[in-house]
Amino acid sequence: MRTAQRRQKSYADHRRRDLEFSVGDHVFVRVAPMNGVMRFGKKGKLAPRFIGPFEILNRVGALAYRVALPPNLDGVHNFFHVSMLRKYVLNPSHVLSIEPLQLSPIMKYEERPIRILDRQERRLRNKSIPMIKVRWQNHSDEEATWEAEADIRTRYPELLGMS
Template sequence: MKGVMRFGKKGKLSPRFIGPFDILERMGTLAYRVAFPSNLTEFHNVFHLSMMQKYMSNPSHVLNYEPLQLTPHLSFEEKPTQIRDMQEKRLRNKVIQMVKVKCMNHSKEEATWETATEMRSRYPELFGTF
């Protein structure tokens, strides 16, 4: 199950924001109905104000929105795209090789440290340059 996250659950590889969407109407004092694209129609489209983030308009800001590829049971698999760094983690009796992995739909600041043996067995194509 590592690398497979349910939509909306907290976790190491879960998305913080899934995109800029238009607000259709105000449902109450703190609830809003949001316009989702056709691939997200399975989700409830009414959100509490605390779950939204205000967008500050800036003409030089370009939004790069890539829709998530969700499976029918509303999960997605993170695909690592790049190895950013390698290091050795020294314990008392052994040394563990670690790699810093950048995944799709994440910025370089959100790269995570994973064990090199597991990543090499699951994604050998990433180790061509290292």
């Protein structure tokens, strides 16, 4: 049993990377969609989301950092574990468009569709499925997704009433 544990630990240690940031580095902070709300048909581990970049103000303990958050996130505690952070590599040609994101105090948000961009029918062997291209809140037109019209009709009936 001990040999198997040692082997599993060696696999885990090989894949783990130790992250360490210094004061002044920029990082992305992880947020998650609200419970029960599906984002692009995926939930849980498949739909992680990072916001930022934010500057690290100082290190607090071995694995925690204090991050400079904007005023619209003043309800969020500004100390984060290293597992909630991703390093941002500064690139002068990288232009960031900061869109206001409504977060709850527990760093979660809800995705809402804004409008329908296009319609089409997907043909299968025996039936056709009406699909609509939906633009989501906090996303650009390039990030719009094709969704089944029946799903959107049940989850967001007000959206189909507008088009």
